[in-house]
Amino acid sequence: MENIRNQTKIFFLRILNIPFAFLMHAIDLIMWPIQKIIGVRNMPYIFLLPNLIFFGLFVIIPLGANFFFSLSSGDELLFAERELPTTKQYDQLFDCESYLNPNTCTEDFFWRGVYNTIFFVVFQVGLMIFFSVLTAVILNKKIIGRGFFRSVFFFPVLLSPVVVGLIWQWILLKNGAFNAIIESYGGDKVSFLTDPSWAMASVIFVSIWAHMGFYTLIVLAGLQAIPPNLYEAAEMDGTSRERIFFRITLPLLMPNLLVVFILASIKGVQTFDEIYVLTGGGPGTSTSLIVQYIFTTGFASSGSVQNFGLAAAASMVLGVVLLFLTLMQLYFSRNKESKHQEI
């Protein structure tokens, strides 16, 4: 009886195994001859190959192509039909009477994008760190519904940037929900998205709302890593709350804040989608950042010449900025690791 049960079990397991067996045998059909040729020791390279091919196809080759595009001109897409090599695109990008006044630059849209990006990153990152620390400190306390609030602050991070843009557009439009509330209290409507003096503030606010949860989480992890005995000792000494925060919490949070600063700066420089949906870069060019310039110049020219070369040159400049920020992040994270090891 036991034997029949076992055999039935084996039979059903074999049936369940059939699809996997088919797959494995199909793979084996390909792998077996390869292994015969290159030997077992070299097989790991074969297994790494698919990933390397995708990495090469979608990262390395486009990077190289982008570099060559930046050294070419014309409105053709294929290299064979483009004028090459030329530094024309870089000359055009950096042709300015005064770098402080975009109106004196040949590519004034690029320089407006640069200044808008700097302004955006400085305020967005600065305010985001401030609010992340504030929120994390509150969420680190034993408040009612702490788990719920932690989730609430993290939820916007899960939303697609396009959804974020559309939601806030609906709220901030002249005929939007927020203005309806203002009007109901007797106030005048505000052009949050179409008045140049409001538009940048609005996109910074929305961007902070959308991304703060992620950075709050990092700061919160840092807060929880601070040894509680330090606080107990400070309390026993009768140290004020402000002093505890500035002398214990903040210094010990600094490595996390550096990570937050660098990650938020990288993300800030790359910002595009939510602003594009929210304001389209307008009014005028007041919320148009570098990535939008690259997108518009290369791909969304609405019938004008699609200047792939100029877009590629601008993206190379952006790439240099991002490389610098990434190296900073690597430097600080390695520094942090070595300090941990020393401890």
Next chain:
Amino acid sequence: MNFKFILKAISVALVSFSLTLISAVSFAATDVRIMWYGDGDKENVPIAAQIDEFNAANPDINVILDIVPYDAIMNTLPIQLAAGEGPDIARVTDLGGLNKYYADITPYVADPSYYEKSFGPFLNWYRKPGDATSIHGFHSTMTVTGPYVNKTLFEQAGVDLLGPGATWEEWAAVSIEVAEKTGTPIPMAWDRSGHRVSGPAISMGAKYFDSNGDPKLVDDGLKAMTQMLYDWHQAGTMSKDLWGSVSGSKYHAPNDWWNAAEVVFMMSGSWQIGRFANEVGDDFDWWAVPAPCGPAACTGMPGGNALLAFNANPAVGKVMDYLSSKEQLSSFIGQVLAIPGHLDLQVDYQTDDPNAKHALNTFAGAVPTIDQVAFDLQAHVDNRIMFNAIISRLGQAIVGEMTMEEAWTRMDEDVEKQLKEKYGG
């Protein structure tokens, strides 16, 4: 025979079967892919019905209709074509700008003379300079730019509509008067488009080309019209909230405000008739009015969209013949409430809406009054470069990023820069 051997044998059989299946599919009906943008269901439903009918009658051809947003036609299609990809046929509005990708379907259409007779003047809009014979497709609908007014608001305000010959300044003045009397927030709204600005600019005397026929954008006529638009924005005649909601050369139409009766006078074009008929309905009476005048003319801009071929083969020719036939085109135009680009087409418009009927008559009547400069501009391969330069720089000036003087200088520089990039030099 062991189990492993059976599995291997089945695996080999499955792979072979898949390969057989793939090769069998490749011998199926010829696919013809159409990239189509439509103004909502009003246009998408009739074309889809026509395609279904064609597929049913032609089992050897499988027409695939890809309905895409207008942005995809403007921005994605050129990239696809540059990469050697793209559909067999697409509905485009940048008629001259994509001409290097058009395929000549003359050998594959049943009667090339039908295209010449029916779409003659428009065929040149698609052809490369110097080419006078190729057939690349046909005009799906013709459009004329021009204004609409909210007639109900005029009646409520007790202000008479202006007749033919009224100037832009006069229309602005009455629109402000109506807005003030009725408490309407926006006296005047325009599509944010260089094409829309160009008709009025030509009325003000803009020539767009120098004596050699080369693009020369800024002159006194263009300055006069763009200055007027700038002033209207600063004075509140036009709301900065509309053009300010996007940047660069991005198109923006004020339909939402118009539909909500928040606009007295809207500058757009004949393609809106079907949309207004559907979306405004009985909410208010809307009226298309003749193109306002400037010192040089009283003109709108011609335009439209065409179905153009990017591959030439017998299947594409057959699809083009079918869609351009009088019967199909008449049915399509009658349903979408548009002006035909066909020179000899009787259309039975399927609407009882008096506003739509009046608008169709107004725009059809405007065709003979279109200025020659407007036709030349529409036919020029690089007109989009000029349109985009106008709208992006004017947009910047309106929000205070530069003066109008700087904007005009930039407009000319933008055109020069783009032409250099395109043609070298």
